Structure formats: structure tokens, C-alpha cells
Amino acid sequence: MKKLVTAALALTLLFGSATGVFAATVPEIEPNNTWEQAQPITIGSTITxxxxxxxxxxxxxxxGTVTLKITLNGNPALFASRVYDDQMNALGESTxxxxxxxxxxxxxxxxxxxxxxMSSGTPYSFTLSYN
Incomplete structure (x- = not known):
């Protein structure tokens, strides 16, 4: 019985982490205004x-394919997002x-x-997820 419970728990943890069921919500950590200060994050997390x-x-x-979904919780004058690879080639952008x-x-x-x-402090969140 103990082996069965252990196996079920292992499968739950494996399935949950692979599908994002246990994805975390992570607050932004300042300063992160330059590439040298960039905050490390993981796919599957939601950042506020x-x-x-x-x-x-x-x-x-x-x-594979990843989607970055950005949600604004206010009305900024201008808000833009861009994704780059490790060579700083732009892979996509959104306003x-x-x-x-x-x-x-x-x-x-x-x-x-x-x-x-042209404004500052608009709350937003974003999620990175594999498709």
C-alpha cells in the first residue's frame, strides 16, 4: 500500500509540474531596469x-512554442513588451x-x-507557458 501511495504522489507531482498545475505567482523584484539586473523567471510562472x-x-x-500573455490592470499612456533571444534578436512584440x-x-x-x-506604475501581470 505504501508503494502505491508513493507512486500516486510521484505521478501527481510529475503531472502537476509538467502541466503547470503547480505554477507559482511571483512578484517582480526591483531593480530590474537593465539587462544586467534582469530578474530570472521560469516558464509556467505568472509574474506580477x-x-x-x-x-x-x-x-x-x-x-517548442511559448506564449507570453500580458494583462494590464490599468490604462497606461503607452505600454510595450518585446521578447529577444540570447543574441538580442527580436522574436515578437506587443503593445x-x-x-x-x-x-x-x-x-x-x-x-x-x-x-x-509617459506614465508609470500601472499594475500588470504576465504568464509564460508552453503551447
């Missing part, structure tokens, strides 16, 4: 932040929220920039 100039990085754990879908390769580092212009 306040607009200014924010930078984030993540490493793809597997190859005023929305989503960006892009391809990733396992083991490579990717960068996200969120920029609020």
Missing part, C-alpha cells in the same frame, strides 16, 4: 509587476497587453522587456 522599465530572463527547459507567441530551443536563454512610457 508595476510598469516602468522591467527586464526578465528565462531558460527554455525544452524546445497594450495581448500576447506574443515564439519558438524556443532547449537550454537557450531568452529575454523579456516591458516598458511603460
Amino acid at each position: 509587476a508595476h510598469g516602468d522599465e522591467d527586464r526578465f530572463t528565462f531558460v527554455a527547459t525544452k524546445s 497594450f497587453g495581448g500576447s506574443i507567441t515564439f519558438n524556443v530551443a532547449a537550454g537557450r536563454t531568452y529575454k523579456l522587456a516591458h516598458l511603460e512610457l
